[in-house]
Amino acid sequence: MTRPSTQDEYLAGLVPDSVRATSFSRRGLLRGSLLAAGIPALLAACGDGGAAGGGGGGGGAQVTLGSNFSDPVPVKTMDAMVAAAQKAQSISIKLNKVDHTTFQNNINNYLQGSPDDVFSWFSGYRMQFFASQGLAGDISDVWSTIGADYTDAFKKASTGEDGKQYLVPTTYGPWAVFYRKSLFAERGYQAPTTLDEMTALATQMQTDGLVPIAFADKEGWPAMGTFDQLNMRINGYQFHVDLMAGKEAWTDPKVKQVFDTWRGLLPFHQADSLGRTWQEAATGVVNKTSGMMLIGSFIGQQFPDADQDDIDFFNFPEVDPAVGADAVEAPLDGFMMSKRPRNEDGAKKLLTFFGSPENGTVQTTIDPSAIAANTKSDQSKYTALQLKCAEFVSSAKSISQFMDRDTRPDFASTVMIPSLQSFLQNPADVDGLLTSIESQKKSIFAS
Amino acid sequence: MSPDLPLVAPQTAHRQPRQGSHAGAGKAGRVRRLSGSDRIVVVLMVAVPTIIVVGLIWLPAIASVLLSFTNWNGIGGLADIKVIGLKNYTDVFTIYPPFKPAVEHNLLWLVVMFVVATPxxxxxxxxxxxxxxxxxxxQTALYLPVVLSLALIGFIWQLMYSRDQGLINAVLGTQVDFYGDPKWNIWAALFATCWRQVGYVMLLYLAGLKGVDASLKEAAQMDGASEVQTFFRIVFPVMRPINIIVLVITVIESLRAFDLVWVINQGRNGLELLATLVTQNIVGEASRIGFGSALATLMLLISLVFISIYLTVVMREDER
Structure with missing residues (x-):
């Protein structure tokens, strides 16, 4: 499918054939193109009335699908999902592929302009935010069809603040400490279960000339994973939830303890992390120059096909025996429906398919780093790693979504990214850093 | 917006006084000669650009200033905008750590461009x-980088700077993290910018030098002036209009600095610039429109300082 080269062409493409001849709305078109030009502030005054204008009647059978799957493996997966959905639900789908980061950066304008009927998005606060702003469509009736196949935890992660469902989760990937089986076998390493054992293992790796913990934070978000894991091991799942919701103070000694523990582990982290992408860090694990890496299961995409069986992981070790290690971080990805889909029936049919066991099978077969969120999905083709991931998450007592999905997006991106980077740069001044985070948090959460 | 825009201003500014001497006779004649269609053309030529400038530059700028006193997440109508007075500004100055380094980096950028790249x-x-x-x-070799966009320059220099695979570290046998280490990355970015800016300034200046009357230089040599003296005493003062253009371009390019650092690491961790802070807060999921607008307004104020200096210089030229 070719992408339209201009916004006008794109918007024109959204008008169903049946409507195109008669009720072509120039206003909707103009509004859309001006939005793309980046002056949403002025145009918001025009109100919401224009948004429905672009589509008109919407009697056409075509469903539009906005996708942020942009790496080679995800793109292949998306194409297969669309093909399977068209066949299963006898609908025609128009796929609109957008670069992953671009999609996220433009999400506000996209949802307020002329969004596709169905679009890919994430679970947690990130989903609830758009649902509560009235930019997402209620799909509770889809859930009445697919709901039985999902665990309560996943249903909760797909539910908005008003108790209605807004997301159909398709896949997830747990965060854990990944390593190569062959490397651990060669050197006789054992997967640690406590922080002390992990420190001992890291020390041993250092003596063996390895970088113990591959680490990167150029993008700003990978370090959030380390913070989340340590926080949940030291202070527990509930503290994580409350801290992310802005209910706990960042100046709390409990948070300070997280950073202090992290500081103790920093000498084992790969140096100069702020200039490295997670892919570059993962290369170290693939090449056996680094011992292990705390990252999501998507690290599997960095391994060549021949080495897929060599990937293994262990749960981030226990720090405090009283807290244990049964909280697991497993961000869910899925699909949402826009507020006023042009083809609501088709959109819901598509979402029902995305929530079906068949879709899970399609996705997990092509992308072996993903685990189907649907519990009925066929696991017979799972790799050993996928099976272990699925088992790992289903045995977890509580599942978190990741810092940038569990808290406000403005807080995560404008406060936490620079703050964690400044900690990595200057790990000594934790008190000053926490005071700064707390005062910014108060200002943002008050709004 | 093209950085070439101000090219026009100083030249017209210079010509005007010369034309001024004929103004008395010309004015009356010109008014009589304007036919109806001429008038329409003149009105259109004035009105269309005015509407574009007011609509696309002044109104958004004023809207930004107004939004900077509010709290808004960019979603919904004007009714959702909460006016919160100066809170965004006090937040910027008191609890927003990236602001101070951003101002420092912008000024550093200006100084380096002015002291290194332009000379x-x-x-x-x-x-x-x-x-x-x-x-x-x-000439071609030095001008070549100017053809490239700053975003592309960021990628090209990545190949030189990269910690693990870069040329510089490979040749020197070091492991300096040029883009990641905040001690280095601003200088690495400045070097890459200068690499491009030098060619730009060179071409502009070369064009000016070709226009300098050779007899002036000859006369200076006759009088026994050295090369250096000839340049600073004769050529440089004659080149005044070009000097002003070069100066303005230096300032504008420094304030516009954005694309290169955005490509490197989105303006974080040692590469904060005002423009990247504005983008981080407004674009993307964050959508702190009010807070971002406050930053943008501060940037506008800083730019205004330089714009006023420039206008004062140009107007003084006019009066002469």
Whole structure:
């Protein structure tokens, strides 16, 4: 499918054939193109009335699908999902592929302009935010069809603040400490279960000339994973939830303890992390120059096909025996429906398919780093790693979504990214850093 | 917006006084000669650009200033905008750690461009103007980077700077993290910017040098002036209009600095600039429109300082 080269062409493409001849709305078109030009502030005054204008009647059978799957493996997966959905639900789908980061950066304008009927998005606060702003469509009736196949935890992660469902989760990937089986076998390493054992293992790796913990934070978000894991091991799942919701103070000694523990582990982290992408860090694990890496299961995409069986992981070790290690971080990805889909029936049919066991099978077969969120999905083709991931998450007592999905997006991106980077740069001044985070948090959460 | 825009201003500014001497006779004649269609053309030529400038520059700028006193997440109508007075500004100055480094980096950018890139460009222009052997080659080589976008320049230099695979570290046998280490990355970015800016300034200056009357230089040499004296006492003052253009371009390019650092690491961790802070807060999921607008307003104020200096200089030229 070719992408339209201009916004006008794109918007024109959204008008169903049946409507195109008669009720072509120039206003909707103009509004859309001006939005793309980046002056949403002025145009918001025009109100919401224009948004429905672009589509008109919407009697056409075509469903539009906005996708942020942009790496080679995800793109292949998306194409297969669309093909399977068209066949299963006898609908025609128009796929609109957008670069992953671009999609996220433009999400506000996209949802307020002329969004596709169905679009890919994430679970947690990130989903609830758009649902509560009235930019997402209620799909509770889809859930009445697919709901039985999902665990309560996943249903909760797909539910908005008003108790209605807004997301159909398709896949997830747990965060854990990944390593190569062959490397651990060669050197006789054992997967640690406590922080002390992990420190001992890291020390041993250092003596063996390895970088113990591959680490990167150029993008700003990978370090959030380390913070989340340590926080949940030291202070527990509930503290994580409350801290992310802005209910706990960042100046709390409990948070300070997280950073202090992290500081103790920093000498084992790969140096100069702020200039490295997670892919570059993962290369170290693939090449056996680094011992292990705390990252999501998507690290599997960095391994060549021949080495897929060599990937293994262990749960981030226990720090405090009283807290244990049964909280697991497993961000869910899925699909949402826009507020006023042009083809609501088709959109819901598509979402029902995305929530079906068949879709899970399609996705997990092509992308072996993903685990189907649907519990009925066929696991017979799972790799050993996928099976272990699925088992790992289903045995977890509580599942978190990741810092940038569990808290406000403005807080995560404008406060936490620079703050964690400044900690990595200057790990000594934790008190000053926490005071700064707390005062910014108060200002943002008050709004 | 093209950085070439202000090219026009100083030149017209210069010509005007010369035309002024004929104004008395010309004015009356010109009014009589304007036919109806001429008038329409003139009105259109004034009105259309005015509407564009007011609509696309002034209104958004004023809207930004107004939004900077509010709290808004960019979603919904005007009714959702909460007016919160100066809170965004107090937040910027008191609890927003990236702000101070951003201002410092913008000023550093300006200073380096002014002290290093621009004089170096002028120096190269003077050298090439001497018609050395192979000057065409040097000219092309130095100008080549100007053709590239700053985003692309960021990628090209990544190949030189990369910690693990970069040329510089490979040759020197070091492991300096040029883009990641905040001690280095601002200088690495500045070097890459200067690499491009030098060629730009050189070309502009070279064009000006070609226009300097050769007899002036000859006369200076006759009077026994050295090369250096000839340049600073004769050529440089004659080049005044070009000097102003070069100065303005230096300032504008420094304030516009954005694309290069955005490509490197989105303006974080040692590469904060005002423009990247504005983008981080407004674009993307964050959508702190009010807070971002406050930053943008501060940036506007800083730019205004330089714009006023420039306008004062140009207007003083006018009056002469």
């Amino acid at each position: 170096l460009g002028i120096f190269f222009a003077v050298l090439i103007d001497k018609d050395l052997k192979g000057s065409r080659f040097y």
